Amino acid sequence: MPPRHPVTLNEPGRAELLMGNEAIARGALEAGVRVAAAYPGNPSSEIIETLARASDPKRLHVQWSVNEKVALEVAAGASFFGLRALAAMKQNGLNVAYDFLTNLNLCGVKGGLVVVVCDDPGGISSSNEQDTRFMARLTDIPLLEVSGFENARDMVRYAFDLSESTGSVFMVRSVTRISHGRGPVTFGPLPEISGNPRFEPGEAFTPFPILAKHERRHEVLKGLEETFSASPFNTYTGPDDPELIVVTSGIGVLFSEEALDLLEVRDRVGIARMGTTWPLPLTWIGNILEKSTRFLVVEEVDPFIENNLKEFLGGNTRRFGTKTVYGKASGHIPSVGGLAPEHVIGALETLLEVSYEPRPRAYIRLVKEKTSGLVIDRALGFCPGCPHRASFWAIKNALAKDGRKGIVTGDIGCYAMAMWPSGYSVAKTLQAMGSGIGVAAGMGILDTMGKDQPVIAVCGDSTFFHAAIPALVNTRFNTSPFVTIILDNSATAMTGFQPHPGTGMTCMGQSVDPIEVEDICRSIGFAVKTLDPFDLPATEAAVLEALRADRPQVLIFKRTCALLALKETGKAYRMRVDAERCIGEACGCDRYCTRVFKCPGLIWNPETEKAEIDEAICTGCGVCADICPERAIHREILS
Amino acid sequence: MSAFRCPYNLIIAGVGGQGNVLISQLIARAFIRKGYRAVVGETYGVSQRGGSVMSHVRIVEEGAVGPIIPPGLGDLVLGLEPMETLRILKAYGNPDIHVITNTRPISPVDVIAGNLSYPDLDAIFEAITTLSGKAWTLNASDMAMEMGSSLFTNMIMVGAMLGTGIVPLTMEDFVVILQTYAKPEGFDANRSALQKGFDIIKATE
Numbered sequence A: 001m002p003p004r005h006p007v008t009l010n011e012p013g014r015a016e017l018l019m020g021n022e023a024i025a026r027g028a029l030e031a032g033v034r035v036a037a038a039y040p041g042n043p044s045s046e047i048i049e050t051l052a053r054a055s056d057p058k059r060l061h062v063q064w065s066v067n068e069k070v071a072l073e074v075a076a077g078a079s080f081f082g083l084r085a086l087a088a089m090k091q092n093g094l095n096v097a098y099d100f101l102t103n104l105n106l107c108g109v110k111g112g113l114v115v116v117v118c119d120d121p122g123g124i125s126s127s128n129e130q131d132t133r134f135m136a137r138l139t140d141i142p143l144l145e146v147s148g149f150e151n152a153r154d155m156v157r158y159a160f161d162l163s164e165s166t167g168s169v170f171m172v173r174s175v176t177r178i179s180h181g182r183g184p185v186t187f188g189p190l191p192e193i194s195g196n197p198r199f200e201p202g203e204a205f206t207p208f209p210i211l212a213k214h215e216r217r218h219e220v221l222k223g224l225e226e227t228f229s230a231s232p233f234n235t236y237t238g239p240d241d242p243e244l245i246v247v248t249s250g251i252g253v254l255f256s257e258e259a260l261d262l263l264e265v266r267d268r269v270g271i272a273r274m275g276t277t278w279p280l281p282l283t284w285i286g287n288i289l290e291k292s293t294r295f296l297v298v299e300e301v302d303p304f305i306e307n308n309l310k311e312f313l314g315g316n317t318r319r320f321g322t323k324t325v326y327g328k329a330s331g332h333i334p335s336v337g338g339l340a341p342e343h344v345i346g347a348l349e350t351l352l353e354v355s356y357e358p359r360p361r362a363y364i365r366l367v368k369e370k371t372s373g374l375v376i377d378r379a380l381g382f383c384p385g386c387p388h389r390a391s392f393w394a395i396k397n398a399l400a401k402d403g404r405k406g407i408v409t410g411d412i413g414c415y416a417m418a419m420w421p422s423g424y425s426v427a428k429t430l431q432a433m434g435s436g437i438g439v440a441a442g443m444g445i446l447d448t449m450g451k452d453q454p455v456i457a458v459c460g461d462s463t464f465f466h467a468a469i470p471a472l473v474n475t476r477f478n479t480s481p482f483v484t485i486i487l488d489n490s491a492t493a494m495t496g497f498q499p500h501p502g503t504g505m506t507c508m509g510q511s512v513d514p515i516e517v518e519d520i521c522r523s524i525g526f527a528v529k530t531l532d533p534f535d536l537p538a539t540e541a542a543v544l545e546a547l548r549a550d551r552p553q554v555l556i557f558k559r560t561c562a563l564l565a566l567k568e569t570g571k572a573y574r575m576r577v578d579a580e581r582c583i584g585e586a587c588g589c590d591r592y593c594t595r596v597f598k599c600p601g602l603i604w605n606p607e608t609e610k611a612e613i614d615e616a617i618c619t620g621c622g623v624c625a626d627i628c629p630e631r632a633i634h635r636e637i638l639s
Numbered sequence B: 001m002s003a004f005r006c007p008y009n010l011i012i013a014g015v016g017g018q019g020n021v022l023i024s025q026l027i028a029r030a031f032i033r034k035g036y037r038a039v040v041g042e043t044y045g046v047s048q049r050g051g052s053v054m055s056h057v058r059i060v061e062e063g064a065v066g067p068i069i070p071p072g073l074g075d076l077v078l079g080l081e082p083m084e085t086l087r088i089l090k091a092y093g094n095p096d097i098h099v100i101t102n103t104r105p106i107s108p109v110d111v112i113a114g115n116l117s118y119p120d121l122d123a124i125f126e127a128i129t130t131l132s133g134k135a136w137t138l139n140a141s142d143m144a145m146e147m148g149s150s151l152f153t154n155m156i157m158v159g160a161m162l163g164t165g166i167v168p169l170t171m172e173d174f175v176v177i178l179q180t181y182a183k184p185e186g187f188d189a190n191r192s193a194l195q196k197g198f199d200i201i202k203a204t205e
Ligand code: SF4
Pocket: A384, A385, A386, A575, A599, A600, A601, A602, A613, A617, A618, A619, A620, A621, A622, A623, A624, A625
């Protein structure tokens, strides 16, 4: 992100290019948010990063919380004292916060409380592509969906106002294509911040009596059906009696608009853009449904609007007669993955019996012919100089020497790539934050039933604080013999290096005493050993020793993330491959360093049949010098 | 040479870590400053670690346009890596598309490992030329290394784009953007990188 960013300036009328997440943050600032909390997770992280730029202990508190549930609790605390508060999270994060959210919703809120959830259709930077909209409906929470950049800013402001006036938590859903896209936003004014937080006598926020509170939720939703029907976020453009109406939300809106233009079918097709998707804006949608007999629903990821429309139509057959709803169930729009403009174009081509091809056939043939075999995939891998590569190298070798076919349970973070060749494919399971240790604990106990394969759980430092501590306590309490390895790279690297309790710095720039992973593990009762994974022989020996123990073990591999290290300290070594010594194909069943170790800084030169260092990519970590059996890779210390 | 018309669809193609997210923003800002509207669509996530990354920059005179370019509708590809440039042409190319590409390849993990080989570079350049209305090539990476860091590659590429004259932005327009949004410490070096890219294209025209 550019260091000088005007997103927090109080300059109404100024037009700036904002990322969707920045626009969401801007909306919160324009709404007078006082507390904002989140745990980093793509594609949501930049919301808090942006708000942090405007933070100030007297006016706006911003924090990275240890996990999403705590973030939402922090936001709720502020709301109970009458301040506007925001919690942001990715789709997986909502699951973590959900237990609290389902109860919070019954309790009601005082200061406007907005939960922004950024879904990741296609799972571009996630372990799944969960559509969280169902979770809003599941627990009676009003839901808005952003569909553009300025729209995102406006919608967050609107959500704060309605949250406060209805005493309800509001959910605003964004998706990767908007959160991580950028577009122009014209700034509105930032309000004066005033008023002290206050908890009035007689106030209480509890879910009791449960039935009355539940009833109250239904009343609120009922009222919102009408409020939403008049909302500026639901609009229709098109003929009065179109042969088809595209009903769409989120990124589907802009994709559908473009498809209608490219196919030149505006005179035949209408477009209904839905910004408020739960509860259904009954009056508005009823009018739309009366305009036509055929509807195409374009949304990401699951058929949420589609099913809700069908339910509404099904309950009102006398009013609506026979209508056809196309979308995911009919196969016109893909039922998995993120949307792309071509999906809408394709569906409209079929439904309207028109055809569209922007490129001449001859060109398409030429593309096939000319590119065949010339474009290969790029597998994901650890960065050059990444400490995880060294860690998994040591783990892989220790498991091989141990010889009992041990396995590794993986976890969420950069090191999840240990399931792929870059991490020597050692990790065999991957679920949720912190679950590597929990799953390993379930494997460890099988020793008494005859299991003889050792288990290693890996867990990052940020993940450790987020969700691994209970699993580790469980491991000790129920004595499950396996090895926990905490890969401490002093960063939440995957999501962009946000501070966490171990880094000693908050996002408001305050220094605090770092909480040491090692101290926590010791206090649970583990004799912890801390190693530098760049010291390959010592690391491998420690893993091997831990594998042979019959009680749970904890090792910490401590080494700063390569990206951070490069930024902070620069290259440690200049590397060179001694061509005389490099034995190339003959080395360790051919090309040991490039084929097996696989740091992108080391390249195989097929002409000389020797390894080489790629100066532009090597970060000078020095590790490969240790793996070369011929001692052909040399390091020279740089000052 | 075809005229600049809106929506103008520019694609920046590269590999995670090359910094194309940053230049896509700077280019979009330069257009906004000239009175256009611009949106940027990014594909990144775990892509900071070696995957293909593309940014779409779409410029319109007014109204809104989606952040993702529909297939076949590219107007200009700014390729930071040759194979990535060709990857973009497969999906977004058309007979009129313009291409400016860096010639320095970055090997995928499988090539580094020696499991696959990097496709024939000459064939890649030939394909790029055949599949575009006009193509410019330059070794921006080596030029950047000569300046002391591969980080200047992008600015050289942007300079080259300005040098071709195909987009309505001048060196001055971009210098203002650097002054406003880039780190002041890097300003002089970035400006000279911009100039180098500009000059090398001017010299070959
Ligand atoms: S020193 Fe070796 S292992 Fe480290 S980044 Fe350079 S090539 Fe990779």
